[in-house]
Amino acid sequence: MEARHDLCGPRTLFTMDRQQFLLTALSASAGLVLARCTGAQNPTETMNETTHAPEAATSSKLMFEQMKLPYCYDALEPHIDAKTMEIHYGKHHAAYVKNVNEAIAEEKIGAATPEELFKSVSKYSAKARNNGGGAWNHNLYWEVMKPGGSKPSGKLLDAINSAFGSLDAMKKQFAEAGMKRFGSGWAWLVDQNGKLAIGSTPNQDNPLMDVSEFKGTPLLGMDVWEHAYYLKYQNKRDEYISNWWDVVNWDAVAKRLG
Ligand code: MN3
Numbered sequence: 001m002e003a004r005h006d007l008c009g010p011r012t013l014f015t016m017d018r019q020q021f022l023l024t025a026l027s028a029s030a031g032l033v034l035a036r037c038t039g040a041q042n043p044t045e046t047m048n049e050t051t052h053a054p055e056a057a058t059s060s061k062l063m064f065e066q067m068k069l070p071y072c073y074d075a076l077e078p079h080i081d082a083k084t085m086e087i088h089y090g091k092h093h094a095a096y097v098k099n100v101n102e103a104i105a106e107e108k109i110g111a112a113t114p115e116e117l118f119k120s121v122s123k124y125s126a127k128a129r130n131n132g133g134g135a136w137n138h139n140l141y142w143e144v145m146k147p148g149g150s151k152p153s154g155k156l157l158d159a160i161n162s163a164f165g166s167l168d169a170m171k172k173q174f175a176e177a178g179m180k181r182f183g184s185g186w187a188w189l190v191d192q193n194g195k196l197a198i199g200s201t202p203n204q205d206n207p208l209m210d211v212s213e214f215k216g217t218p219l220l221g222m223d224v225w226e227h228a229y230y231l232k233y234q235n236k237r238d239e240y241i242s243n244w245w246d247v248v249n250w251d252a253v254a255k256r257l258g
Helices: 018-029 053-057 082-106 114-119 126-143 154-164 167-180 237-247 250-257
Strands: 185-192 195-202 217-223
Touching: 082 126, 114 126, 126 217, 154 167, 154 195, 154 250, 167 185, 167 195, 167 217, 167 237, 185 250, 217 250
Parallel strands: none
Antiparallel strands: 185 195, 185 217
């Protein structure tokens, strides 16, 4: 496969083992652009074996998967630094995926999809709720970012203007949701039966969960846990949020709106 982007500087061809081949095939089938990163910036090197998708294909049980990062750890710099990305994706997210899959097995959770699990998440353990949210929310977070970002247009921009008056007004309200979330959590732009709305959830909850006060179909999600920004921004969550817009992939948001 020919890389369409040159995000990661000089690189050499690598030999794929079976695992990498499967990941590559999956990513290609999902239409993702594979960024072939080098050395420590290769996200596949930190992926936990238990998080891999091929196992899910052979299991009838629900299994969360950690998406292949479609860009390198340093690709969102200077807004999000490489070290934060490496730890966030390789450690935090990988652990959520591993732990929710453990909880599904331990509690014999019969849901067929993450959405189905979230709809009745109050029936299950804190382990299932926190790690299920963590696994799903971060896949969305990686997906709605890309190097250089993009701009909303068409139907999505119309929906934003209709709900909030303007893109700037929407960004202001979203930033406030992120700032007002005390402690750890997420800010969300959601679709509520055709109307866009903004809100936030604590910890790793999301608007698909029955326990959430704020509900809807997530279109855009911003992680406001300190682990998402502390290395670079320390206590300045407001700076992380204002810089984050420069890496938002509005094309991915538009796809979710459908
Ligand atoms: Mn996080």
